[in-house]
Amino acid sequence: MAIELEDLGLTPEMAEVMTRLATVGAQVARIISRNGVETDLAAGVGTNAGGDGQKALDVIADDLFREALSETAVAWYASEEQDEVVSLGEGSLGLAIDPLDGSSNIDVNVSIGTIFSIFPAKEDGDATFLRQGHEQLAGGYIIYGPQCALVCTFGDGVKHWVLDLDTNSFRRVADIKPLPQDTTxxxxxxxxxxxxxxxxxxxxxxxxxxxxxxxxxxxxxxxxxxxxxxxxxxxxxxxxxxxxxxxxxxxxxxxxxxxxxxxxxxxxxxxxxxxxxxxxxxxxxxxxxxxxxxxxxxxxxxxxxxxxxxxxxxxxxxxxxxxxxxxxxxx
Ligand SMILES: O=P(O)(O)OC[C@H]1O[C@](O)(COP(=O)(O)O)[C@@H](O)[C@@H]1O
Ligand SMILES: [Mg+2]
Ligand SMILES: [Mg+2]
CATH class of the missing domain: 3.40.190.80 (D-Maltodextrin-Binding Protein; domain 2)
Incomplete structure (x- = not known):
């Protein structure tokens, strides 16, 4: 069990995708915790489609998520680190991802993350993602901070999990409360x-x-x-x-x-x-x-x-x- 998904009413396909995301998230958290021991995760390795410099961890995270999702219901994989939408085979879902967000913070040990968005798949890869955000089935992120956590919505409030290092699994904690109307x-x-x-x-x-x-x-x-x-x-x-x-x-x-x-x-x-x-x-x-x-x-x-x-x-x-x-x- 990589993540507690009971009582959420997810389809088996969505539950499988969430489990893979959680599994890779825990793996990425571990890789980050060892930055500098053997490798420099902030080393520059190239440039992505958007023209941004790529760090080693951008590419590592993209490879891990793409590989893990290739055996799931994800038919289309759209990533910040890929020029075009990637076909992963047959399936009912499309997943868009920023595999590593906040990469300017990798070398300074400040919180970074992964952002993901899940849509019903269409016949065409681009058409799966070039649509209104209202059509998302799920949207969420993993935060790699002092605590690793996963936060996600399936359209019914915002759910929150914390990575339990003793069991290497994401444990569900209280839902995120509604935001206050105003702020200073x-x-x-x-x-x-x-x-x-x-x-x-x-x-x-x-x-x-x-x-x-x-x-x-x-x-x-x-x-x-x-x-x-x-x-x-x-x-x-x-x-x-x-x-x-x-x-x-x-x-x-x-x-x-x-x-x-x-x-x-x-x-x-x-x-x-x-x-x-x-x-x-x-x-x-x-x-x-x-x-x-x-x-x-x-x-x-x-x-x-x-x-x-x-x-x-x-x-x-x-x-x-x-x-x-x-x-x-x-x-
Ligand atoms: O350096 P700037 O211009 O303040 O931009 C910071 C923003 O850039 C980002 O790092 C962009 O994301 P990536 O690291 O995935 O490219 C955001 O996380 C952050 O809000
Ligand atoms: Mg980003
Ligand atoms: Mg990024």
Whole structure:
């Protein structure tokens, strides 16, 4: 038994896929725990389809997940590390995966993860994944942190397991509680401030202004540079995350990938009662136009995600005004 799946009402096919994901997740956690003993998992080994540098662990994780899923109901495997959708044979499911998320953190011993999304398979590989996130059967992640955990939704709340090192299996713990409506914690890579669009700058200016600004209270900031770790923190205690599009070349639609990063995270967050948009529109209703498409991404507590969208409706003179002259959104 790699993972406790009793009482979830999963089909045998889905249960088998979850068991394989959990088995490889435990294996990857063990490999990570030995980084530097024999191999350097952060060593550069190439470039993936999206043009990102690949680290040794990106490739190891991709190989392990792909091999383990090849004997299951997964007909189509779509990975950040593969140029095209890979056919794994006959089956009723398609699985999209970011095998190793947060790879800039491998060499600094900070939490990293795996993100996955499961759809009913269609005849065609691309058609299986280029559809609305609402059609996902499951979305989840494995976090390799001080504790290894697996978090997943099958469309009925958010389930949570913790890797028990004594038995090498994922033990089910309490479901993730609904997110609070509002929060005083936000996450954004603030070094890109000068590149952001005006509504994002205005939103962040007003948070940074704290008690002296229009919001009249102080906010706290976190940036781990691991989407999985930021998601886990937000699911555990609330918050809002932003990776907007910006004016750097290649970042017009942000950095994060729609199919195997944002859609499954959006599924989890909305199942926990939060919001997930591209800044304005829901991620789960958007249609990606290609496997490695990017999308701006804002998710977390519902009221904050809605507030980001409201800043996009402000007239230009309001978003470009200094916070102390901006008339709206005083709380
Ligand atoms: O370095 P930046 O621009 O802050 O980006 C950090 C983001 O990039 C990512 O590492 C991208 O994921 P990969 O490591 O899978 O490429 C996210 O986990 C994280 O949120
Ligand atoms: Mg990633
Ligand atoms: Mg990755």
């Amino acid at each position: 914690e936000y996450a954004i890579n603030a070094s890109n401030y000068r590149h952001w669009p005006a509504p994002i700058r205005a939103f962040i200016d007003d948070l940074v202004a704290g008690a002296e600004g229009p919001r009249g209270k102080n906010f706290n900031m976190r940036w781990i540079a691991s989407l999985v770790a930021e998601t886990h923190r937000i699911l555990m205690r609330g918050g809002v995350f932003l990776y907007p599009g910006d004016d750097r070349k290649g970042y017009e639609r942000g950095r994060l990938r729609h199919v195997y990063e944002c859609a499954p995270i959006a599924f989890l967050i909305t199942q926990a009662g939060g919001g997930a948009t591209d800044g304005c529109e829901e991620v789960l209703t958007a249609l990606p136009d290609r496997l490695h498409a990017r999308t701006p991404f804002v998710f977390g507590c519902g009221a904050k995600v809605a507030r980001v969208a409201a800043y996009h409706d402000l007239p230009g003179e309001e978003t470009s005004a200094l916070f102390n002259t901006r008339g709206l959104f005083r709380s």
